[in-house]
Amino acid sequence: MDSPTPSALPSIEQIASCIAGYDPNALAVAQAQDFIARFVPKVGAVEQLALRSALGRVLAHDIISPIDVPAHDNSAMDGYALRGADLRDGQPTTLRLAGTGFAGQQFEGRVAAGECVRIMTGAVMPAGLDTVVPQEFTSVADGAVTLPAGVVRTGDNRRLAGEDLARGEAALQAGRVLRPADIGMLASLGRAEVPVRRRLRVAFFSTGDELRSIGEPLEAGCVYDSNRYTIHGMLTRLGVELLDLGVVRDDPAALEAAFRSACENADAVITSGGVSVGEADHTKQVMARLGEVAFWRIAMRPGRPMAFGRVASNGRTAVLFGLPGNPVAVMVTFYAFVRDALLAMAGATPQSLPLLRARTAEAIRKKPGRTEYQRGIVSRAADGDWDVQLTGAQGSGILRSMSVANGLVVLHHEQASVERGGYVDVLPFDGLV
Incomplete structure (x- = not known):
């Protein structure tokens, strides 16, 4: 990786000491975002x-x-170029026609007082002329152009150099x-x-013995891996280079091999599954053994468990995002934390995603103390406001709700329940998901 060496980067402990109220067992969304922003390095190669x-x-x-x-003063209209000083106050103005100026050519003739030049859009303004009257406001007869009083003022319809x-x-x-x-x-x-x-390189894989790839038979208790396809789509939207390592079984040797391959070939690694607090699997152990990783319980719904840090192999280091296994939680945590971090690593100037203010079509229950993301359908109401209707059941395993929705209702950390007709922030999916 062409970013700074691990020794030059701040440690998890150093960053944690800078985050007010840092508690890995009850971390607010804003705290996690702040932590990640301080931690990730930037690609250096150009x-x-x-x-x-x-x-x-x-x-x-x-x-x-x-x-x-533009390189020269030029006309913003098809019409007639003239001197503003020749305009008659409160009366029609008649000017002699001295020639025509075409785009891409310099008008070479001399324009005397009381004269004008037929001019095309983009043509260089003839020397001494500072105003253009659109042709539709004029009448032409016997080599003279007449314009009514008040249709232009000095400087109108002229684009200045620079x-x-x-x-x-x-x-x-x-x-x-x-x-x-x-x-x-x-x-x-x-x-x-x-x-x-250079493009950021991102490796990703799913973990779990119950996962099967498309095309494999489904045994009892098994499910097809959707997370890898969702992550692939979200990463593709960011324009990064992708390394899909497939489904990795919950086996120490297989997991370590996957992490090492990811570290050696990518700047960032994204996994889904195997990071639940207290979960007795091998993923967390391998993460911790290969690097410096924090395991968080984030005060959010969905997506409470998350791992974040860096892992290394053969002298190469990658930033790690260990996302939950539930499909909706994967998408929510990606947009809450991973998207902005990857853009920062790619060298992009941080920009917050725009939120839409919408009126809820139903009451929404919520307790202060965590951030909640609920799937919604936003539409324009008859009065011009935006309305949002929840998609129904909000379980973190209901991936179809993300497909039906066109935005995420964001209920902020300190926010309480919202009455029907109250206003909420919505993160639109258009151009994002």
Whole structure:
């Protein structure tokens, strides 16, 4: 891993000492998020990519504009360029037509007082002219252009040089996940390549003797592994490199081999299952033996048990996220903790996910002291507000509820029960799940 060596990173104990009220047996969601943000390292390697290949990648350095964009004052309209000083106050203005200015060409003629130039959108403003009147406001006859009083003021419909970006100005800042508009803006600066951080590598696997992969027969008491497919989808949305290690049986040798392979080939490792407090299995033992791992009971529902830390093998270290085994808990803990951490590791500037304020269609029971995430269906009401209806039973094993829902109702740590018609925060799934 090209991030700092383990000795240069803060330990779990050091970070725990900085978290007010830290208690691994009753950790608030905000405390766990703070802890993780302090703990994860950032990928250091940088590569140059062709502009069209950079979508979704994390910008490694600030991009400074080498030019003014636009390079010249130009017209924002098809119409007539004129001097604002020639406009007659409260009366129509008639100007002699001196020629035409086309986009991509400099108008070379001289424009005297009382004259105007036919101009196209994007064309360079002729010297001395500072205003454009849209053509639909004018009448033309015998080589003269007339415009009514008050249709334009001095400076209207003129785009100034450097109005979009000035030479020497920061166009984009390091840490930005590049979007289509960013790619277009970089092209407007004439850049063919862009410096980005290398992709984060994430390994993941599921644990449990009861799990079967798709295509295998289901014996009594066994279930198909859905978590690995869900995690694969969530990671794909983040644009990371994936290493799927499959289903690993609850066997010490198999688990250790999986963890070592993950450490040696990835920056982060995500597991599902085997982290419940007091659970007598081998996963927690192997995690602890290979690294520095905290086992948390988080004050949240679903997703109470979680392991977090780092594991190492053959001199390589990876950040570990040990998620619960229940399918809904996997998704909730991923979006509560893992998503932002992986983006930070990839070098992206942290940005909180936007919450939608919605009116609940039913009463929701809740006690203060933990954060709850309930699946909901958000729709626009007749009065323009957003309404949210819960999907029904909220058990952490009901994966279908996540498929039916289009958002998570977030009931915050200190929040109590909500009456029907009360307002709650909702994390929309659109573009996320």
